[in-house]
Amino acid sequence: MSCKHHHNCEKAAKLTAEQLCETYGFRFTESRKQVFEALISSHKALTAKELMVQIGNNQPPITYRALEFLTEAGLVHFISSINAYIACAHAEDEGHISQFLICKECHEVEEFQAPDAVCLLMQSAKNGNFQVSDTSIEMLGVCSECQN
Amino acid sequence: MSCKHHHNCEKAAKLTAEQLCETYGFRFTESRKQVFEALISSHKALTAKELMVQIGNNQPPITYRALEFLTEAGLVHFISSINAYIACAHAEDEGHISQFLICKECHEVEEFQAPDAVCLLMQSAKNGNFQVSDTSIEMLGVCSECQN
DNA sequence: ATCTTACTGTTAATCTATAACATTCGCAAA
DNA sequence: TTTGCGAATGTTATAGATTAACAGTAAGAT
Numbered sequence: 001m002s003c004k005h006h007h008n009c010e011k012a013a014k015l016t017a018e019q020l021c022e023t024y025g026f027r028f029t030e031s032r033k034q035v036f037e038a039l040i041s042s043h044k045a046l047t048a049k050e051l052m053v054q055i056g057n058n059q060p061p062i063t064y065r066a067l068e069f070l071t072e073a074g075l076v077h078f079i080s081s082i083n084a085y086i087a088c089a090h091a092e093d094e095g096h097i098s099q100f101l102i103c104k105e106c107h108e109v110e111e112f113q114a115p116d117a118v119c120l121l122m123q124s125a126k127n128g129n130f131q132v133s134d135t136s137i138e139m140l141g142v143c144s145e146c147q148n
Numbered sequence: 149m150s151c152k153h154h155h156n157c158e159k160a161a162k163l164t165a166e167q168l169c170e171t172y173g174f175r176f177t178e179s180r181k182q183v184f185e186a187l188i189s190s191h192k193a194l195t196a197k198e199l200m201v202q203i204g205n206n207q208p209p210i211t212y213r214a215l216e217f218l219t220e221a222g223l224v225h226f227i228s229s230i231n232a233y234i235a236c237a238h239a240e241d242e243g244h245i246s247q248f249l250i251c252k253e254c255h256e257v258e259e260f261q262a263p264d265a266v267c268l269l270m271q272s273a274k275n276g277n278f279q280v281s282d283t284s285i286e287m288l289g290v291c292s293e294c295q296n
Numbered sequence: 297a298t299c300t301t302a303c304t305g306t307t308a309a310t311c312t313a314t315a316a317c318a319t320t321c322g323c324a325a326a
Numbered sequence: 327t328t329t330g331c332g333a334a335t336g337t338t339a340t341a342g343a344t345t346a347a348c349a350g351t352a353a354g355a356t
Binding site: 080081099101103104110112114116117118120121124125128129130131132133134135136137138139140141142143144147 | 228229247249251252258260262264265266268269272273276277278279280281282283284285286287288289290291292295
């Protein structure tokens, strides 16, 4: 696990979330809070269904709306290769592009940044005169803990 | 469109596909051929459903099995951010890691390679002692044709 | 000839996500 | 203070994507 001070990053993330919402005039409502806290208290990526189980809500629209909101706010990332969501580890860094290491065994996800690589990719896109709006970099494999 | 000699790359791809199958003792069966040809004759990524419409088959398992086979054989790539499949432009280069530029407007997909970027990403993973088995790099945006 | 493995056919279920519409909440302007 | 508006919720139902399970067939090996 990349974050050795889980309680700290949890608190910090919650603060950031509230601040962000306030800044942009949106509300950090109960359902959003529930979804966000479920995610932030897990370093694993959770599917929408897993989330619904965890927060005891089996009305999909509520969860999906919260996820959409949080994702657009940059507080949560959707990892399309496994259809799962994870709380963002760099929410304070708005508009950043994230990379993910996703363990097939324990489903833990580590968010990291490789700006040089992203820069190269952007350059390729630019060379092809392609205007990028959204970048998804996901690496599936086995984490160090699960390699024994 | 990146390939200006569509008929050529189509033929070449088909040959490669048959050869690959033969080499590994698998059969390039009718359903697989149908799915593959539908994909290779389109530079756009197609969803499973679009494929089923195109090949006139509404029995999902048949199409999904063909897609699974082709994907594992490296003849087709699954683009998870849009849930769609595309014929591989570099099938002869086994085990390669591909990057995709996906146009939101026309849905055309360009497969390209940025080995330096991939190398940097791999390095990051290695630093975290993470064993990568599968890499997905997808950039969503607007292609040059659709920017006017 | 039969054994085995790959492959197909079919039905149904499960998982994932959204549509549609009525209702409520928080806040600001009349 | 009420009226009006946009944001957010509650609810039911549906649509869309993918796989499970099992029976059957085809092709090559021994």
